[in-house]
Amino acid sequence: MSNEGIAVSVQNLEKKFGAFTAVNRINFDVRKGEIFGFLGPNGAGKSTTIRMLCGIITPTSGTGTVGGFDIKNEQEKIKENIGYMSQKFSLYDDLTVEENINFYAGIYKLSRHDRDERKEQIIKLAGIEAFRSNATKTLSGGWKQRLALGCSLIHKPRIIFLDEPTSGVDPITRENFWGIIKGLAKQGVTVFVTTHYMDEAENCDRMTLIYKGTIIAMGTPEEMKTKFMRDEIIQIRVDEPEEWAERLSSVEGIKESALFGSTIHAVSPSAKKTIPLITKLFEREGLKSYKMAKIKASLEDVFVSLIEDYDKEHPV
Amino acid sequence: MNLRRTRAIFNKEFIQIWRDPRSLAMAFFIPMLLLVLFGYALSLDIDNIPMAVWNQDGSQTSMRFLDNFKLSKYFNIMGYYDNYPVMEHLVDKGKAMIIMVIPKHFSKQIQSNGIAPLQVIIDGSDSNTAQIALGYVNSVVYSYNQKFVKDALAVNSIANATPVDLRSRIWFNQDLDSKLFIVPGLIAIIMMIIAALLTSLTIAREWERGTMEQLISTPVRSIELIIGKFAPYFVIGFIDLVISVVVGIMLFGVPLRGSTVLLFVTSGIFLTGALMLGIYISVAAKSQLMASQMAILTSFLPTFMLSGFTYEIFNMPQWVQYITYLVPARYFIVILRGIYLKGVGIEALWPNIIALFIFSFIAVRLAIVKFKKKVA
Numbered sequence: 072m073s074n075e076g077i078a079v080s081v082q083n084l085e086k087k088f089g090a091f092t093a094v095n096r097i098n099f100d101v102r103k104g105e106i107f108g109f110l111g112p113n114g115a116g117k118s119t120t121i122r123m124l125c126g127i128i129t130p131t132s133g134t135g136t137v138g139g140f141d142i143k144n145e146q147e148k149i150k151e152n153i154g155y156m157s158q159k160f161s162l163y164d165d166l167t168v169e170e171n172i173n174f175y176a177g178i179y180k181l182s183r184h185d186r187d188e189r190k191e192q193i194i195k196l197a198g199i200e201a202f203r204s205n206a207t208k209t210l211s212g213g214w215k216q217r218l219a220l221g222c223s224l225i226h227k228p229r230i231i232f233l234d235e236p237t238s239g240v241d242p243i244t245r246e247n248f249w250g251i252i253k254g255l256a257k258q259g260v261t262v263f264v265t266t267h268y269m270d271e272a273e274n275c276d277r278m279t280l281i282y283k284g285t286i287i288a289m290g291t292p293e294e295m296k297t298k299f300m301r302d303e304i305i306q307i308r309v310d311e312p313e314e315w316a317e318r319l320s321s322v323e324g325i326k327e328s329a330l331f332g333s334t335i336h337a338v339s340p341s342a343k344k345t346i347p348l349i350t351k352l353f354e355r356e357g358l359k360s361y362k363m364a365k366i367k368a369s370l371e372d373v374f375v376s377l378i379e380d381y382d383k384e385h386p387v
Numbered sequence: 388m389n390l391r392r393t394r395a396i397f398n399k400e401f402i403q404i405w406r407d408p409r410s411l412a413m414a415f416f417i418p419m420l421l422l423v424l425f426g427y428a429l430s431l432d433i434d435n436i437p438m439a440v441w442n443q444d445g446s447q448t449s450m451r452f453l454d455n456f457k458l459s460k461y462f463n464i465m466g467y468y469d470n471y472p473v474m475e476h477l478v479d480k481g482k483a484m485i486i487m488v489i490p491k492h493f494s495k496q497i498q499s500n501g502i503a504p505l506q507v508i509i510d511g512s513d514s515n516t517a518q519i520a521l522g523y524v525n526s527v528v529y530s531y532n533q534k535f536v537k538d539a540l541a542v543n544s545i546a547n548a549t550p551v552d553l554r555s556r557i558w559f560n561q562d563l564d565s566k567l568f569i570v571p572g573l574i575a576i577i578m579m580i581i582a583a584l585l586t587s588l589t590i591a592r593e594w595e596r597g598t599m600e601q602l603i604s605t606p607v608r609s610i611e612l613i614i615g616k617f618a619p620y621f622v623i624g625f626i627d628l629v630i631s632v633v634v635g636i637m638l639f640g641v642p643l644r645g646s647t648v649l650l651f652v653t654s655g656i657f658l659t660g661a662l663m664l665g666i667y668i669s670v671a672a673k674s675q676l677m678a679s680q681m682a683i684l685t686s687f688l689p690t691f692m693l694s695g696f697t698y699e700i701f702n703m704p705q706w707v708q709y710i711t712y713l714v715p716a717r718y719f720i721v722i723l724r725g726i727y728l729k730g731v732g733i734e735a736l737w738p739n740i741i742a743l744f745i746f747s748f749i750a751v752r753l754a755i756v757k758f759k760k761k762v763a
Contacts (some may be wrong), residue, residue: 125604150606155604157597157600159597161596161597162601163598165402170399173395175605176395178392178395178605222601
């Protein structure tokens with residue numbers, strides 16, 4: 072739009088399916104060359120938003136631009152300039168890796184020469200040299216995802232949309248995948264990525280949290296942890312965390328106490344005041360072996376607390 | 388329309404068909420199977436009707452009378468018996484279709500009275516075949532009688548008194564060989580199979596597997612997608628057409644009397660319509676299963692039953708006859724038989740060719756409009 076540095080911009084974007092509002096008048100801007108995380112639990116409206124931005128579905132109301140093109144009237148232009156990787160694996164299983172790449176090269180009108188050159192780059196980028204002649208169906212989940220990413224990059228788009236690119240993939244491949252994404256961003260590609268793995272959000276330059284179709288927070292990872300988290304987190308290690316998680320929620324000042332892996336995270340406005348109260352409870356119960364400390368909130372803590380606050384403010 | 392994109396889709400589709408044994412079977416094996424089945428086994432002609440005979444008379448006259456059945460290709464005297472229960476048992480088991488009993492004094496009665504009874508029992512469980520078998524029996528008996536009368540009159544030096552001398556000639560298929568008539572019609576059936584069983588899956592499959600989601604995020608246009616998907620099946624349809632023509636001529640001796648070019652052009656028009664109909668169904672259906680069921684119901688079955696391929700249209704009830712005007716294969720089958728057997732050209736077939744054009748035009752429009760609507 073008017074701003075040169077903006078890759079994606081939406082105003083009051085809304086999508087309804089019948090009576091159900093999947094996306095409720097959201098606003099945000101994505102800057103060129105940044106990794107923009109679009110986070111939220113399953114069913115929050117992430118995919119619907121991404122599909123509106125890619126010109127796959129038309130918004131019910133609101134406006135938006137992608138790469139300077141209008142998402143309502145210039146969908147064809149948008150499609151030529153973006154890459155999209157859908158949530159479900161959507162390449163052809165019965166084609167080989169190379170044939171899939173050739174197919175998408177043809178769809179984006181690459182000449183034979185360009186195609187062969189680009190194909191080598193893509194195969195190298197995705198690290199799938201060893202499988203180039205294999206049928207795609209023989210690839211494991213992680214390799215399929217890399218191929219899908221590669222295919223969406225065949226025409227060197229300046230903006231890419233990745234919808235849950237790492238879902239169902241092992242942690243090592245996930246990390247690897249994020250390496251590729253960061254490399255793309257370094258080359259100036261704008262990356263719009265959705266995920267419901269909150270730990271992955273740390274990789275984003277900026278992010279927004281969407282819940283029930285509404286954006287409830289936006290900022291850098293650092294901002295998220297400071298600006299949106301007024302409460303403090305106390306990490307408690309005990310032998311029977313399930314039992315204690317429940318009992319701790321009755322301690323004065325603790326807003327929320329939940330299992331976090333093998334530990335308990337207790338949320339309180341002031342750790343200083345709450346820790347002595349917990350200690351007192353443990354002593355009264357004769358519990359000797361425990362560890363307790365105030366810790367820095369992780370993004371997941373922030374999101375969990377934001378979502379809980381939202382639910383409290385908007386009872387169904 | 389961009390050629391590079393269309394070709395990319397064409398290539399992809401072709402590879403998919405080539406790698407899928409089921410598609411390949413439907414594309415080439417089923418058409419071949421149908422040709423061979425209809426050409427060899429499923430002949431609609433009735434000949435070699437098994438007949439059990441009890442000749443109670445045993446005279447020379449009766450033997451000569453039976454010779455007329457022996458020499459006819461329509462009958463096969465399977466044996467001579469001397470009691471009813473055995474012969475009835477043969478009919479029950481389906482081994483014999485006709486029981487013929489020549490009564491005692493058959494020859495004596497003919498010579499003295501000039502008339503003798505002959506008993507013929509026919510298995511009527513298949514009424515159509517029974518009807519035809521009875522007709523054959525009648526004509527054999529009729530010609531025996533005629534010869535007898537003629538001989539008798541000649542002995543008495545009386546001129547032939549038969550007033551009407553029937554001189555029939557059958558055109559286009561002199562031997563009334565049903566395969567000459569079936570094989571050209573099969574081309575329409577085979578093309579409909581490709582449309583119904585193969586093409587109808589092509590787009591439904593992309594929705595079902597989620598590959599369409601990726602495709603519609605690319606700048607590919609509806610027309611490119613439809614043409615790219617249509618073309619490989621068109622090529623397959625044409626290969627089947629050539630195979631059918633060659634097999635028909637070489638293996639079954641079906642003559643191709645008319646213009647080969649006209650045959651190919653009209654087949655191309657019909658094939659286009661049939662495939663586009665398949666694509667339309669594929670777009671409309673939610674799943675592959677539904678697509679193939681819809682295709683079989685709306686395109687394959689009507690073609691098989693109502694096109695005049697298996698049943699003559701003029702034999703159908705009036706209201707069914709009206710429905711047949713909506714079955715595109717009806718027009719195509721007239722064209723096929725016209726070109727093959729009658730050797731006629733555009734001068735005789737133009738109304739049917741126009742009907743085919745209209746069908747194809749509508750099918751192309753439907754497919755494109757439906758697809759654009761679905762994607763938008």
